Amino acid sequence: MPVLFKRSWSDRIVDGGIYTILALFGLLTLFPLYYVVIVSFTPYTEVLRNGGFLLIPHTLTLDAFKVIFTSGVVPRALGVTLLVTVLGTALNLAVTTLLAYPLSKKFLPGRNAVLMGIVFTMLFSGGLIPTFLTVKMTGLMNTIWALIIPGLVSTFNMLIMKTYFESLPQEVEEAAKVDGCGDVATLVKIVLPLSMPIMATLGLFYGVTHWNAYFPGIMYLNDRSLYPLQVVLRNMIITPSVSQELAVPQTQLSALPPESIKMATVVVAIVPVMLVYPFLQKYFIKGMLIGAVKG
Amino acid sequence: MGDTAAAAPAEQRRRAGRGKGRRTFWRYRWLYLFMIPGVLYYLIYHYIPMFGLVVAFQDYNLLKGITGSPWVGLDNFRTVFSSPDFPVLMKNTILLSVYRIVFNMLPDLILALMLNEIRVRWFKKWVQTLTYGPHFLSWIIVYGLVFAFFAPGSGLVTTFMRDMGWTPIDVLTNSSVFRPMLILTDIWKSTGYGAIIYLAALANINQELYEAAAIDGAGRWRQLWNITLPGIREVFVLLLILRLGHILDAGFEQVYIFLNVRVYDVGDILDTWIFRRGIEQMQFSVPAAVGVFKSLIGLVLVLGANKIAKKMGGSGIW
Numbered sequence: 001m002p003v004l005f006k007r008s009w010s011d012r013i014v015d016g017g018i019y020t021i022l023a024l025f026g027l028l029t030l031f032p033l034y035y036v037v038i039v040s041f042t043p044y045t046e047v048l049r050n051g052g053f054l055l056i057p058h059t060l061t062l063d064a065f066k067v068i069f070t071s072g073v074v075p076r077a078l079g080v081t082l083l084v085t086v087l088g089t090a091l092n093l094a095v096t097t098l099l100a101y102p103l104s105k106k107f108l109p110g111r112n113a114v115l116m117g118i119v120f121t122m123l124f125s126g127g128l129i130p131t132f133l134t135v136k137m138t139g140l141m142n143t144i145w146a147l148i149i150p151g152l153v154s155t156f157n158m159l160i161m162k163t164y165f166e167s168l169p170q171e172v173e174e175a176a177k178v179d180g181c182g183d184v185a186t187l188v189k190i191v192l193p194l195s196m197p198i199m200a201t202l203g204l205f206y207g208v209t210h211w212n213a214y215f216p217g218i219m220y221l222n223d224r225s226l227y228p229l230q231v232v233l234r235n236m237i238i239t240p241s242v243s244q245e246l247a248v249p250q251t252q253l254s255a256l257p258p259e260s261i262k263m264a265t266v267v268v269a270i271v272p273v274m275l276v277y278p279f280l281q282k283y284f285i286k287g288m289l290i291g292a293v294k295g
Numbered sequence: 296m297g298d299t300a301a302a303a304p305a306e307q308r309r310r311a312g313r314g315k316g317r318r319t320f321w322r323y324r325w326l327y328l329f330m331i332p333g334v335l336y337y338l339i340y341h342y343i344p345m346f347g348l349v350v351a352f353q354d355y356n357l358l359k360g361i362t363g364s365p366w367v368g369l370d371n372f373r374t375v376f377s378s379p380d381f382p383v384l385m386k387n388t389i390l391l392s393v394y395r396i397v398f399n400m401l402p403d404l405i406l407a408l409m410l411n412e413i414r415v416r417w418f419k420k421w422v423q424t425l426t427y428g429p430h431f432l433s434w435i436i437v438y439g440l441v442f443a444f445f446a447p448g449s450g451l452v453t454t455f456m457r458d459m460g461w462t463p464i465d466v467l468t469n470s471s472v473f474r475p476m477l478i479l480t481d482i483w484k485s486t487g488y489g490a491i492i493y494l495a496a497l498a499n500i501n502q503e504l505y506e507a508a509a510i511d512g513a514g515r516w517r518q519l520w521n522i523t524l525p526g527i528r529e530v531f532v533l534l535l536i537l538r539l540g541h542i543l544d545a546g547f548e549q550v551y552i553f554l555n556v557r558v559y560d561v562g563d564i565l566d567t568w569i570f571r572r573g574i575e576q577m578q579f580s581v582p583a584a585v586g587v588f589k590s591l592i593g594l595v596l597v598l599g600a601n602k603i604a605k606k607m608g609g610s611g612i613w
Contacts, residue, residue, distance in 0.1 A: 011515060014412075014515070015412065018409045018412050018413065019413070019415075019418070021409065022406075022409055022410065022413065022418075022422045023418075023422070025406070025422070025426065025486075026421065026422045026425040026426060027425075028483075029425050029426050029428060029429060029483065029487065030425050030428075032440040032443070032444070032483075033428070033440075035440075035443060035444075035451065036439070036440060036443050039443065095332045095333050095336065096333070098329040098330065098332060098333060099329070099330055099332070099333030099334070101326070101329060102323075102326035102327070102329050102330050103330070105326060108323055108326055109316075109319055109320075109323070110327075114330065114334060117337065117342075118337055121337060121341040121342075123540075123593075123594050123597055123598075124345065124590055124593070124594045125341065125344065125345070125590055126341070126343075126344025126345045126346075126347050126348050126586070126590070127344070127348070127569070127583070127586030127587075127589060127590055128566070128569050128570060128573060128574070128582070128586060129347075129350065129569065129573045129579050129582050129583040129586055130343075130344035130345070130346075130347025130348055130350065130583060130586070131340070131344045131347075132573065132574060133344075133347055133350065133361075133579065134339065134340060134343050134344050134347060135340075137343075138339065149336075149340070150340050152332075152333075152336045152340070153333055153336055153337070158333075182325060183323075183325035183326055183329075184325055187329075208431050211433075212431075212432070212433035212434075212435075212436075214433060214434070214435055214548070214552070215548070215551075218574075219574055230433050230435045233435050233436070233439065234435045234438070234552065237435070237438060237439050237442055257449075259443075259446070259449050262439065262442070263439070263443060265439075266436055266439040266440070266443075269433070269435070269436055269439075270432060270436055273431045273432060274428060274431075277427065277428070277431050278424055281423075281424060281427065285491055288491050288492065288495070289491075289492075289495045
């Protein structure tokens with residue numbers, strides 16, 4: 001609400017309350033993340049000495065990270081996840097763009113039929129079992145592709161992109177056509193450079209989805225060497241015996257309690273996401289809004 | 296003579312029409328080609344599974360496939376609805392969904408309303424950046440965080456409670472705190488991000504309304520009741536419709552990851568049951584029947600809620 005008049009005392013008290021609550025909520029969001037990072041970098045004896053609670057550690061150690069990065073299991077899972085994230089996001093963006101661009105052209109015959117067919121999938125779906133059987137039938141089981149192909153286009157993201165394309169000035173594209181650009185050249189040379197904000201937003205959405213993917217891993221993969229990071233992380237958190245999960249001899253871990261190793265793995269999974277999203281913040285808020293306005 | 300004279304232009308027009316269609320198609324050939332991968336994706340991974348729902352009416356056998364498995368009519372549905380598990384699953388699913396609707400939508404809204412009152416720009420930006428963060432983390436990571444705080448023996452809260460001389464409770468295996476645990480972690484994860492959409496609606500409210508109201512002597516609370524809340528009603532109703540349509544989903548990802556045998560009585564929902572039976576135990580027909588039930592109810596709910604929203608004067612989803 002705009003400030004029009006001088007605030008009264010009761011207004012100031014209300015404001016003070018709001019600022020306090022928001023600051024507390026912000027800290028409450030941050031604290032769990034801060035805590036796992038601290039625990040993963042602190043020698044466990046020090047954690048225990050403080051009754052599990054410490055805000056500023058006296059000594060730092062990289063032991064837990066050394067163990068998980070020399071084990072073989074976590075680096076391989078990290079490799080799978082990185083590959084799937086990069087390759088998957090690239091394919092997601094390519095196919096989504098190619099679908100959203102023609103669908104943004106209102107003059108295209110057949111556009112509405114295709115659009116309705118796609119939107120219908122948001123209302124009704126075959127569900128888990130038939131989807132599983134389809135993935136099996138198309139031969140993706142136990143391949144990296146099972147983590148990529150079944151989620152190739154997100155309908156929500158596609159609609160956001162279509163709305164964005166519709167908001168671009170048509171004159172620019174028409175001018176390009178007059179100058180002899182075909183549809184391919186128009187899309188690549190004119191539309192894409194104008195669409196970097198939406199590409200960044202959807203790139204983030206798709207990328208985070210791949211990075212965080214768990215279900216495709218447990219549904220479609222039996223081969224442990226293909227497990228993505230989240231599956232390995234989950235197995236590690238619930239197991240009492242970290243050494244077995246990491247496939248390293250217990251002796252190598254003797255100095256380290258399982259908690260340190262578990263938390264270090266959580267940190268490995270958190271850090272890349274936390275480093276990326278603040279930079280894309282201004283884009284994804286806009287992207288959300290475009291999507292929300294038209295639905 | 297007269298006949299042919301009348302017929303000729305019609306024939307010509309028809310031919311021209313067909314030719315025009317072909318020409319249009321040729322003119323836009325690249326646009327159609329662009330769509331092929333996407334359309335194929337939807338056909339294969341969305342429409343084939345819809346037809347795959349027929350396994351719910353079969354005694355499906357993985358080796359015989361859909362074409363070879365015997366048809367059993369509604370037997371699978373009878374099995375589901377007469378099972379003693381079913382009422383429990385329904386109750387857990389709906390209860391959890393309703394909790395989520397209430398305890399997600401309200402915090403989202405309240406956070407947005409509070410952020411809207413903030414005029415110190417950097418403070419607002421910091422609170423937003425911090426609270427968006429958890430949205431981008433996986434449920435596995437959230438599970439890891441819960442573990443760091445509540446793990447028996449080593450968690451922060453557990454240790455604290457023991458040091459205080461209280462008996463620590465294991466929140467992950469305790470039926471009485473399992474649902475609140477799901478809801479609280481969900482609030483932690485999704486509130487900041489959920490507020491974005493309300494903030495957008497708030498930004499769209501005509502500022503002159505506030506000025507006029509202030510001149511008429513309306514205080515802050517009056518402005519909140521008479522301008523702000525009506526201004527975001529549409530968005531709220533829209534989101535409510537969308538969530539009602541998914542009332543039988545109840546947050547599968549989170550629940551599956553947090554679930555364990557000790558809390559099945561309160562935490563097992565339709566989706567987790569389908570997953571366990573179908574993917575883990577390789578029984579396909581009965582879980583698929585539950586899936587058909589779920590999809591149909593979801594469809595009816597979305598269509599119905601949309602109709603009600605339109606009747607109430609809103610714009611609905613379409």
